[in-house]
Amino acid sequence: MIVRNKPNAFRLFFIIRGSVVLRVFPQIAFITLLGAAVALFQYYYPLLFPSFTLAPLALLGVVLSLFLGFRNNASYDRWWEARKQWGQLIVHSRSLARQSVSYIHCNEKAGKKAHQRLIYLTIAFNHTLRHQLRKSDPWEDIEKYLKQDDLLSLRKSxxxxxxxxxxxxKQLAICRDKKLVSEFLIPSLDQHVTKMAEVQAACERIQGTPIPFAYMLLVQRTAYLYCFILPFGIVASQGLVTPLFCAIVAYTFFGFDALSEELQEPFGLSANDLALNAMTRTTEINLLETLGETDFPEPIEAKNHRIE
Known part of the structure; x- marks a missing residue:
């Protein structure tokens, strides 16, 4: 995710990191070259392209803008929903750790082990959910928080x-059976586990239900068609400036399309995706501090205005 202060108006035109310029550069270059070719032909052969009214282009441009705006809003809603779910996961992880330390009796060895066990499992859950959403290997991050028997069973899951x-x-049930926590407080602790399951299900829903492909295909086809016919429609009135207008329009339409494509998959590693690594690390540090530990990893900071 890009983290930076808003640059001044001059620097704004030269920022590459975090923008979609590199992703859409081939399309921009193609439409610009097409516009340049059409403009040169019009310059040397003025009667080659007759003057057309711009009304059809304007109407198609308005319709395409509405489609792109709707898709961009839908993609941002997915991104923001994913961010809210991870915010809830942080809340319930901290709350479960806090209540575990507060409510589970710590005046005996079994109680302290129960604190550590629950909090370690919570840290491991945060890591594994991130890895599941990013389709990566979680074992390096979680093996230090789990028993060998846990790891063996999890590898089969x-x-x-x-x-x-x-x-x-199961750990909460053990605490109840050993009278380490009041029977009346078990539902309060279990509620946070249930909420964490809801967060997982919501993230799986977001990841497993993309924006309908037919809608994306319609928007992309219309954008390519519009940008392809644009230089032929404006060359008679714009002349040699045609490539500039073509580049601006292509950057706008293809840029919106590329940005929507990034935002609709919020759990990835693109520049504008969520900083799941940083959020997971923050939760890990907070929960280890709840246990009173001092040996914990450093927070993940932004590098070159980007944080993952």
Whole structure:
């Protein structure tokens, strides 16, 4: 995710990191070259392209802008919903850790082990959910927080975060059976585990339900068609300036399309995706501090205005 202060108006035109210029540069270059070719032909052969009214182009441009705006809003809604879900995960992870330390008796060895067990499982859940959404390997991040028996069973699981939630539920049951926590407080602790399961399900829903492909195809086809016919429609009135207008329009339309494509997959590693690594690390540090530990990893900071 890009993290930077708003630049001044001059620097704004030269910022590459975090923009979609590089992604859409081939399309911009093609439309610009097409506009230049049409403008040169019109310059040397003035009667080659007759003067057309711009009304059809204007109407098509308005319609395409509405489609792109709607798709951009839909993509941003997915991105913002994903961010809210991870915010809720941080809240419930901290709350479960706080209540574990507050409500589970710590005046005996079993109580302290229960604190550590629940909090370690919560840290592991945060890591594994991130890795599941990014389709990466979680073992390096979680093996230090789990027992060997846990790791063996988790390697056989098709849904590691859900398996960890089951382990958390079993640990709460052990605390209840050993009278380490009041029977009346168990539902309060279990509620946070349930909420974490809801966050996981919401993230899986976002990841598994993309914007309909037919809608994306319609928008992209219309954008290419519009930018292809644009130089032929404006060359008679704009002359040699045609390539400039073509480049601006192509950057706008293809840029919106590329940005929407990034935002609709908020859990990836693109420049504008969510900083899941940083959020997971923050939760890890907070929960280790709850246990009173001092040996924890450093927070993840932004590098070159980007944080992952």
């Amino acid at each position: 098709h849904n590691i975060p859900d398996a960890l939630l089951r382990l958390m539920g």
